[in-house]
Amino acid sequence: MKKAKIVLIVSCMTLTLASTAIAARMTSFNDVQQSHWAYTSIQWGANQEIVNGYEDHTFKPNQNVTEAEFLKMLVSTFDKAQLPITEKWYSGYYTYAQEKNWALQGTAAESAKTKAITRQTVAELVVGAQGYNYTGDQAVQYLLGKGLSNGKSNNTIAGYEGNDALTRAEAIQFLMNLKNAGMNGLQSRPEQTSDLNNLPEIPDPINSDIKFTEVNKSNAEEYGVIPRFVEFMEQDKVSEDAVKNFISNLKIENSILTMTIPSFPNGYTPYISVNKGKMQKVVVGQTLKYDILKTKVVDLDVLVGVITKQSIAISLPSARYIWGAKHD
Template sequence: MNKQTLAGLLLSLCLLLTITVALPAQQAQAADGTLFSDVSNSYWAHDTIEWGVNAGLVKGYADGTFKPSKTVTEAEFLAMLIRSYEPEVTASSKGNWASPYYVRAKALRYPVSSYTDLSSRSKVITRAKVAELISAADGVNFSGDDAIRYLLAFGLANGSDAGQATVSSFKGNQSLTRAEALQFIKNFVDYGAGGLLDRPQEASNASDIPAVANR
């Protein structure tokens, strides 16, 4: 047997072993069908969470969970939002990890109060503040209930009750969860401006928002 024939046999054997070893793992993953142990296929945000993970916006935890109901800080939401269109902006390995996202947010004039106050970055963000950030990324300048009305009027949110899209049902004072954060961002990617726009310096005209019920 010459060297070329022997080399060919060894290559074929390696390929066969690779296929044999890899195949069971792929079949097991397909049979399982879930990314995280605490996110079932029937969970309301399953597809959204899978989208967010595949898009590199967020990761799960080392124990195999996602913790979809865990609250989100301002820094965490801002990072997800900016990553949705600008993945080249990444966490800092020195100092405060979220500083690059705040630098970008400041350049875009987004309404966050933590450009320099690092302690505020770790505070849980409310749904109303999320409405202000999402509307800012869509190129308008609204705050409070007007920001909520904007999201509801233009399909960027449905409120906590999809059958009753009102300012009250939006529950702006409530804290945001990981699953909700990804849903907000997916809505923005699907129905928003198509990128991260600058927030105007002057407040936008609230009368331009289509009518949305308060309650």
């Protein structure tokens, strides 16, 4: 009997370890490669236990997120408190939302809980969670004015595209943006409409003072970047000065990022890719321009043969950049 108990305990331990290993692997997904535009935010969301993958080890980034799913993601991002177990997995989150008087379609209609959430509902939900009661265009204006969103096609109420649905990838990127913009808690929405005089103005990107900021290992998590993706390559002093020259000449004017390709040492070939697309070879002195409201990321990769020696990833419109190689 004693021997049987030992075997049973060992078996349980084995199962537990196996389950833990499977959970750990689920922070990487078969359908989300490093080249995916939302790779960093999806990794962040999985590591923070905000989102999960599916049993087939996929994330399904292009699948629309439902209202119930987004509500769970929002609460999980800013409040790690354990909610009571209910028959339907989302019921506890709706109870939480009702206690805070948040505006949700599913509060009045059960069917809305499992339908794709619109960007407009997201705006009204997030504004309520900030402690204000604005709806419609006013809710969108609040998000844009506070820098909690940059819109979808551009930084305007129309460009926010409130009638569009939100994919799983867009949802986790949106939540990471909220964290990066300084949102750190969940408030109750007032019963009455908030004072319109408190609505922030939507910033004019043409006149905004945008400065380039390097994401390093000390501030990576603050910006939603996994530290191991910063300075993950060995230092290459031969090309380091050229990269510094490239960075120092970056500028944004009238919502346009302008970059000029510097001279690299013999044997070093620079490439540019946009939104994690195909790498395009560029030449010394070439000037490139990108609309910061329509471009998510621009990468400069410098290769010797097939080996990458330098890598700069510029996120837009935030103008934050990651230098992949160690450097002085």
